[in-house]
Amino acid sequence: MITHPASKYIPFKPFARDFSERTWPSKRIETPPIWMSTDLRDGNQSLIEPMSVARKLRYFDMLVNIGFKEIEVGFPSASQTDFDFVRTLIDENRIPDDVTIICLTQSRQDLIERTVEAMAGAKTAMIHLYNACAPAFRKIVFKMSKDEVRQLAVNGTKMIKEAIKAQPGTKWRYEYSPEVFSTTEPEVALDVCNAVVEAWNPSPEDPIVLNLPATVEATTPNLYADQIEWMHNNLARRDSILISLHPHNDRGTAVAAAEFGVMAGADRVEGCLFGNGERTGNVCLVTLALNLYTQGVHPGLDFSDIDAIRLCAEECNQIPVHPRHPYAGDLVFTAFSGSHQDAIKKGFVLQKADEPWEIPYLPIDPADLGRSYDAVIRVNSQSGKGGVSYLLEQEHGLVLPRRLQIEFSRAIQRVTEETGKEVTPEAVYSIFESEYLDTKGPWKLITHTISSAPKDEDGNQRVSIELTVKVNGEERHLKGAGEGALAAFINALDMPIKVMDYTEHAIGSGIDTKAATYIETRIADNQSGFGVGIHQDILTSTFKAILSAVNRHELAKRAEAECA
CATH class of the missing domain: 3.30.160.270 (Alpha-isopropylmalate synthase LeuA, regulatory domain)
Structure with a gap:
């Protein structure tokens, strides 16, 4: 039982007044954002046992096959394993020409130089600089004023510009994150970002990425979208900027925050497959991409073999994907409930191959993700006639009359209630066989x-x-x-x-x-x-x-x- 008063928690209010200029609630997402996978950096940092170079190489190849064009590959100034991995990618020519690798660094000369050393020789490389700007971090962690925080970001930007001059063979891009943007006063975030943009001097042809992270998800997703739209409307040189989102999932609303943020004007989303990442995780890029797909917008990412992708992620991260994880979990296309099974069965009867997908309880065709229909309906004590008859029809071609469906479902229920376990398709047919085809009668x-x-x-x-x-x-x-x-x-x-x-x-x-x-x-x-x-x-x-x-x-x- 919670014994402390809830009043000890003070709600974060991003604006001193209501942000009434919002227009994003009426928008629709009609094109996918730029996707950036941070599985190999943010996701890898969150693991109890970070990935080896071999596992990172396997994961990188999977991300490329899925279609990611921007991949954050590590924090080479903080980890020898990350440094070696980045060098392996470059020295062994494992990076496709249309893929940009990204590395994170803090605003220190030695760390920046080490990062440039790691990335030198890549065809296209993006350096990602960050520093925390929120009041709690200014006061507690860094003991810096607002001006000092801004100057730290500007100094780091200038150091990067100078360091990359020694490596002209690489096309260098730049990303800046005002860390903990989610709890930073919008005016402070705007001031810092404008100063960084001015120091980098981007162009519409070669834009800077301004990543506005919900490092700690502290408000409802609509307020995060308000913050993004306010930045979108007030940033100087907006035509030379790509606004990026990096939502974490502390409140469990990262997916909604990302979708609202794109509606509010963001161009790019950073996240991890299956929501891996520090603490409660980064936004799940699988969920975001397939949410778009179910709305008729192709995400530009290929999840047509979702089981193979999930298996690779589980083996490399050593973290299982929850069986109820959206789209990818073992059980997300599985119905045990009798009423659900009946509706799904009726939907399959009417669904035509050349018509829009319209199956009750299934927002996406499992076949589009490489999933078979075998596991759509499974039978336990909660199941009814629809699920049982569906299995017999799919597996054995038996189309039971409705009254026989009802009669046979009672036989199945007797078994499931006695055992308390799921009944496999093979067991369903075995019970049907003993009940009707080989009765042991006289x-x-x-x-x-x-x-x-x-x-x-x-x-x-x-x-x-x-x-x-x-x-x-x-x-x-x-x-x-x-x-x-x-x-x-x-x-x-x-x-x-x-x-x-x-x-x-x-x-x-x-x-x-x-x-x-x-x-x-x-x-x-x-x-x-x-x-x-x-x-x-x-x-x-x-x-x-x-x-x-x-x-x-x-x-x-x-x-x-x-x-x-």
């Missing part, structure tokens, strides 16, 4: 012979049948006649069987086609129940379905007698 069809008399004047045809069956292991020969083969078969059994419903369909095609027959019967005055038969011959499948119903009836009577 009756078994051996052979049958049918003969037909000519049709009478009313068009009816009398059919005669001779059967060989086994009843409790004893072979019997039976005869019957009736108007049609089914009636003749029932008459041969000499049992009070009434057919309530009859459904059949083909399974497969060509010479391997089988017939599936579902017959609902009422035997004497008992409750109706289904029998199922499957055979290459449609009449044989019908007769097997009748005996399936008879066997289930006999087994139910036996069970009642034992209970009594």
Whole structure:
């Protein structure tokens, strides 16, 4: 129980007055932002065991294959492993010509020179300078005034300009972050950023990146968007600036903050795959990109094999992706709930390949991410008829009538409630098989012979049948006649069987086609129940379905007698 008063926490207010000029709430994201992956820097710093060079190389190759054109590869002035990794990328010519590598540094001469040394020789390299500007950091960490914070950023910018002159073979770009922008007074952030822009002197053809991070997410995402729009409207030389976002997830709203920030005028987003990063993590680039995709905007990143990407990230980071993680988790396309399963099943029936995606509960086609439909519906004690019948149809081509779906779902529920566990597709069919196809009941069809008399004047045809069956292991020969083969078969059994419903369909095609027959019967005055038969011959499948119903009836009577 929380014992301290909540009033000890003072809400951060980015503006002294309400920012009433906002226009971003009416905007829509119609083109993707520039994506920058910071998995190999910010994400790597967050790991209990940072990646080795070999793991970083594997991760870098994955990011390139996904389509990232800007990748922050490390903090080489602070880590020998990062320095060696950056040199390996350059010396082994592993960086595609259209990919920019980025390295972070603080505003110190020795660190800047070490960073330039690490990146020298790359075709295109971006140096990323940062310093904290928020009041708590000015007061507690650095004991600096606002002017001193601004001057530190300007001095670092000038040192970088001077240091890169010795490496003219590389196209150098520049990124500056007023760290903890999220809790910095907007006027202070604007002052520092304008001073840095003036010191760097960018152009529309070669813009500077101003990264405005929610280093600590401290407000609702709409207020972060207000801050971004205010900067967008007030920065000098805006045409020579790319505004970048770097949302962390302290409040759990990083995705919303990033989306709102892009609506508010940002051009670029930094983050990590699956939301890795310091403390509660960076914004998840997978979620952001696929959110765009579900709105009809291609993100320019390729997540068509999401399972392989997730596996690489898990192995390199040694952090599992949560099974309910948006789009990528093992269970995000899985429905256990009966009502969900029923809606999804109906959606698949109506969905056409050339029409817009419209499946209840599935905002994205799993196939677009390389996911199969096998795991969309899984069965446990919460499942209903829709999920069970979907699995039988997908795996075995059995299209159960609605009333049979209801009846069989009770058999599944008995198993799931007894075990408390999920039932696999294989187990579902095994239960169906023992319940309807191989009932262990007393009756078994051996052979049958049918003969037909000519049709009478009313068009009816009398059919005669001779059967060989086994009843409790004893072979019997039976005869019957009736108007049609089914009636003749029932008459041969000499049992009070009434057919309530009859459904059949083909399974497969060509010479391997089988017939599936579902017959609902009422035997004497008992409750109706289904029998199922499957055979290459449609009449044989019908007769097997009748005996399936008879066997289930006999087994139910036996069970009642034992209970009594």
